[in-house]
Amino acid sequence: MIRQRRRGLGDRDRLGPFGRFYLTVVVGMVLGPFVPLVIGSFAFRWTWPDLLPSRWWWEARATARLPQGWDYVFSPISRVVESTGNTILIAILVTLLCAAISLPAARVLAKERFRGKSFVEFFLLTPLIVPEIAVGLGILVTFIQLGLAGTYWGIILVHLIPTIPYMVRVLTSVFQGLSDDYEEQARVLGASPLRTLWHVTLPMILPGLVAGGLFTFLISSNIFLLTFFIGGGRIETLPTLLFSRVSGGGALDAVAAGVALIVCIPGIVLLVITERFIKEEVFAKGFGG
Amino acid sequence: MAIASPTRNRGHARWATWRRRAYVPVMLAPVVLTLGVLFFGSLLVALLQSFGHAPIYGITEFPTLKHYRSLFALPGFWASVGLTFYYAIVPTIVGTIASLYLALTLRRRFRGRRFVQFVYKLPLMIPYLVGVALTIVLFGNGGIAARTLFALGVIDSTGDFPRLIYSHAGWGVMFVYLWKQIPFTTLILYSVLMGLGKESEEAAVTLGAGRWQTFWHVTLPQIMPGVVSATIIVFAFNFGSFEVPFILGGGFPNTLPVEAWRAFDDADYSKRLRAMAIVMFIGVLSSAVLITYLAAYRRFERLRGRQ
Structure with missing residues (x-):
């Protein structure tokens, strides 16, 4: 009896053949599609029904009239470099602004009890569950009137909508895990509120702040719809550039494949960073755990 | 928190209570105002326009259901x-x-x-x-x-x-x-x-x-x-x-x-x-x-x- 029970527990923990097959399929589905995308980005001629390109971009380099493949991606006419700059600039400003306005709210939500708290919490969640397009068109009309459409500040402002809910959630859980003792000691020892904030509170929440900031950066750099609406073609970011490359219908050309790969870079970099330095739970803080 | 003695400094005490009361709203204000104006403001604009209030296009037929009606009748x-x-x-x-x-x-x-x-x-x-x-x-x-x-x-x-x-x-x-x-x-x-x-x-x-x-x-x-x-x-x-x-x-x-x-x-x-x-x-x-x-x-x- 006892032996049977033990084996039962052990078996549950080890992965069976079906589970291993499932994981192989998952990994294959995630990574597999990138193989033709990478190959496609190096292709010059890749016609039906060849499984590999019949001519590669570097072979055609000398003969082609216009820059091909990766040459085109990195040339100024493709606007890839410009879009990358825009994406990074906007994401950094969104992250800083988002952190600055989310910090006080997160602190209050974590530490204080007050009337209407659950209402505020619900209020801060609504951007996650109301479709973006419902907000997008209303904002676009307003921003056109205000002259904010097609400007960096217009895009930065709309990016705050989907990022604030995440930032507040992450920072709230950071403050919840923070004891009041150190701040109180600093105050008792005569530090001003500002000094306490700078020398005591901020260093303690820094890891959480960095985690929240990285996600905000990522969310901002991946936003398409709101940038597309407010940017109006005047300001291109990587996602809107990719949109104009893939929305034509038909097959995907080498340049589109190259742009698609470039668009993945921020996400991959961030994935590597978070895997190494940030605990899994931060991702899903507050989603019913 | 510190309680100011009422005889010594009434003004200070009032300031302290005010600060305590204002603390939560002030801290929440940046987020609530940003989301409120951007998110709910734009929803409101969309709502008003859908009922026919759009002075920018010279349309002021508010309130009308005709845009919804024409929508539902659309093939x-x-x-x-x-x-x-x-x-x-x-x-x-x-x-x-x-x-x-x-x-x-x-x-x-x-x-x-x-x-x-x-x-x-x-x-x-x-x-x-x-x-x-x-x-x-x-x-x-x-x-x-x-x-x-x-x-x-x-x-x-x-x-x-x-x-x-x-x-x-x-x-x-x-x-x-x-x-x-x-x-x-x-x-x-x-x-x-x-x-x-x-x-x-x-x-x-x-x-x-x-x-x-x-x-x-x-x-x-x-x-x-x-x-x-x-x-x-x-x-x-x-x-x-x-x-x-x-x-x-x-x-x-x-x-x-x-x-x-x-x-x-x-x-x-x-x-x-x-x-x-x-x-x-x-x-x-x-x-x-x-x-x-x-x-x-x-x-x-x-x-x-x-x-």
């Missing part, structure tokens, strides 16, 4: 509503089941665990449009899937390959959603599972419960709140998603968000009010579905006796 409108639900619900259900199994699998012991844990999160980190590009390369008419079938002698020409993208059946659309969202749901469920630990499941096994019994009666009820939050977010996203059905869906009719954009982008400015009506309709439909879903879930939990 293809209800087909568009159907498509929106179809593209939203199917991937949500399929994705949740696939994610549940993936999350449970990731908890086990196996070789290469770190690698799998890393790789499965990749789609989470990159824009939907990359998923769209991958889908075109794979499932387009001259895509890798078609070429592979040709090489294997299954099909003779691109025409024999089923239309997986640019069609109303929406296989491509749903593939992108699943590709992006299974990692998202899995991550939420996995971290909920990690937070719970395995004690209660082990107790169930020790008491003689089988695999399925443990899953149905112990594991699933515990992670249900995570499942509900994930499905809400995923459904709401799919329901309002624009770029994926715009690129990979069939022509007309397309989903509501795509039709909203087309109406807004039309040279005829008066159609912009119809776009606002569509957008409001999307918001109301999606909220109605989510509220019903949440209410049903609450009822289910109550019936089960968990609060």
Whole structure:
């Protein structure tokens, strides 16, 4: 009896053949599609029904009239470099602004009890569950009137909508895990509120702040719809550039494949960073755990 | 906190109480005002315009229902509503089941665990449009899937390959959603599972419960709140998603968000009010579905006796 029970527990923990097959399929589905995308980005001629390109971009380099493949991606006419700059600039400003306005709210939500708290919490969640397009068109009309459409500040402002809910959630859980003792000691020892904030509170929440900031950066750099609406073609970011490359219908050309790969870079970099330095739970803080 | 003596400094005391009272509102103000103005302000603008209040286009017929009426009478409108639900619900259900199994699998012991844990999160980190590009390369008419079938002698020409993208059946659309969202749901469920630990499941096994019994009666009820939050977010996203059905869906009719954009982008400015009506309709439909879903879930939990 006892032996049977033990084996039962052990078996549950080890992965069976079906589970291993499932994981192989998952990994294959995630990574597999990138193989033709990478190959496609190096292709010059890749016609039906060849499984590999019949001519590669570097072979055609000398003969082609216009820059091909990766040459085109990195040339100024493709606007890839410009879009990358825009994406990074906007994401950094969104992250800083988002952190600055989310910090006080997160602190209050974590530490204080007050009337209407659950209402505020619900209020801060609504951007996650109301479709973006419902907000997008209303904002676009307003921003056109205000002259904010097609400007960096217009895009930065709309990016705050989907990022604030995440930032507040992450920072709230950071403050919840923070004891009041150190701040109180600093105050008792005569530090001003500002000094306490700078020398005591901020260093303690820094890891959480960095985690929240990285996600905000990522969310901002991946936003398409709101940038597309407010940017109006005047300001291109990587996602809107990719949109104009893939929305034509038909097959995907080498340049589109190259742009698609470039668009993945921020996400991959961030994935590597978070895997190494940030605990899994931060991702899903507050989603019913 | 320090209590000022009333005899010594009444003004200071009043200042302290005022500060205490103002503390919470002042701290919440930046976030609440930003979201309130941007988010709810724009919803209000869309709402007013959909009822005919648009002085910028010289239209002031507020309040009128004619934009909604013309919308409901539009050919293809209800087909568009159907498509929106179809593209939203199917991937949500399929994705949740696939994610549940993936999350449970990731908890086990196996070789290469770190690698799998890393790789499965990749789609989470990159824009939907990359998923769209991958889908075109794979499932387009001259895509890798078609070429592979040709090489294997299954099909003779691109025409024999089923239309997986640019069609109303929406296989491509749903593939992108699943590709992006299974990692998202899995991550939420996995971290909920990690937070719970395995004690209660082990107790169930020790008491003689089988695999399925443990899953149905112990594991699933515990992670249900995570499942509900994930499905809400995923459904709401799919329901309002624009770029994926715009690129990979069939022509007309397309989903509501795509039709909203087309109406807004039309040279005829008066159609912009119809776009606002569509957008409001999307918001109301999606909220109605989510509220019903949440209410049903609450009822289910109550019936089960968990609060």
